[in-house]
Amino acid sequence: MNQVIETLLGHRSIRRLEDKPLTREQIELIVASAQAASTSSYIQSYSIIGITDPAKKKKLAELAGNQNYVEKNGHFFVFCGDLHRHELAGEMENKAVKDSIESTEKFMVMLIDTALAAQNAAIAAESMGLGICYIGGIRNHLDEVCELLNTPRRVIPLFGMAVGYPEKVTDQKPRLPLSHIYHENEYEQDEAVYKQQLEEYNKVISRYYTERTKGKRDDTWTGQMAGTFEKQSRMYMHDFIKEHGLNLK
């Protein structure tokens, strides 16, 4: 196993980071790594906003649900899907680009592009001995996040990433079995098999929580998922995205 795969397989989200800023060189290497990722038809449909202002970090931490590591870290990145510059490109070239920009297809491309770049950033940071944690919590109150970051129309802050020197390294949570995630030639359609795989996985997860909490928790994966999905979080997103001129047609 090479050093790269060791880095990939060694990933865990780090939620306790030192309050020690990254250097400019570290930040630029992380961003350059992000930019080196594949991008659909070269569209590069994202922007990255680095937050250094302590007041803004504090506000973002509040908006994200009082996650302390949004405020206390080495650097906080916000990854934004961005089709604003393609609108400018249309203006510069005098071409009608609006329908495309507002399409679900381009919305999907924007999300995928941004995530590919972000994952490269995560891997680059981890390879330097830094810890990272993705912050989906910034989507709790996107209107306020957009205002705080002064984002134009056609730009959506998708998630944050706290990066820094790990203060406490946590365990890795076991993933779904490979045989459940990975299919060959076609999708496994036998629901009995599929549910049985989930039951087996539930036992693994339950054991993981029991050991980790000295018996206080014994969650299963399907239990967690059913709970998370029953909650219906961020249902405003459907209208919010449309109001920002994306995913409309």
Place this chain on the structure above:
Amino acid sequence: MNQVIETLLGHRSIRRLEDKPLTREQIELIVASAQAASTSSYIQSYSIIGITDPAKKKKLAELAGNQNYVEKNGHFFVFCGDLHRHELAGEMENKAVKDSIESTEKFMVMLIDTALAAQNAAIAAESMGLGICYIGGIRNHLDEVCELLNTPRRVIPLFGMAVGYPEKVTDQKPRLPLSHIYHENEYEQDEAVYKQQLEEYNKVISRYYTERTKGKRDDTWTGQMAGTFEKQSRMYMHDFIKEHGLNLK
């Protein structure tokens, strides 16, 4: 610069791959690396379908716009966004999960999750000396791709990834300037500056094409983008996704 960052920065899409199959061990290491990526609230909302059947590869290559490297490679992966297993989890736990599954928020999470996993797969493959190319072309005819891969409702094949031993290594295409992609504390709102950055970048891209094609092409980035967006590709996606029970509310 460490070996990981060298791998990240060394990326280029490889469109000529040898017809030499990956080993089971290589495939499993790539999938395990994909699974090690962060996943929003642990939802792991993707499945990966590996295509080995030559007839299916041929059909996929046709559907993706006759891209030869979809057929000729070491392994062809299809990355699918997957909220089907969360529907099963709801059934197993007797919880109402439908509204969440059909939300734009969870559709976004699904896209981001899948892309994070895929980028880990890409990096793992490249670290083994393999080349990769993402194939968005499978979204040209998703109805036929879904049928071919026998995917259930709430599962969307998002993109393919051809992986294999590089037959011909291509140049890297220059990315947008870091100062254009990366902002600090807030989004740069001066459109004059933003357009000027794009003009500068156009010169870089134009030079890149001129040198590479001995003067036959001198595309600019804004020209390419305006052309791509003017075309309005895959406008069926909006309805297609809804018909498959996602991005509805």
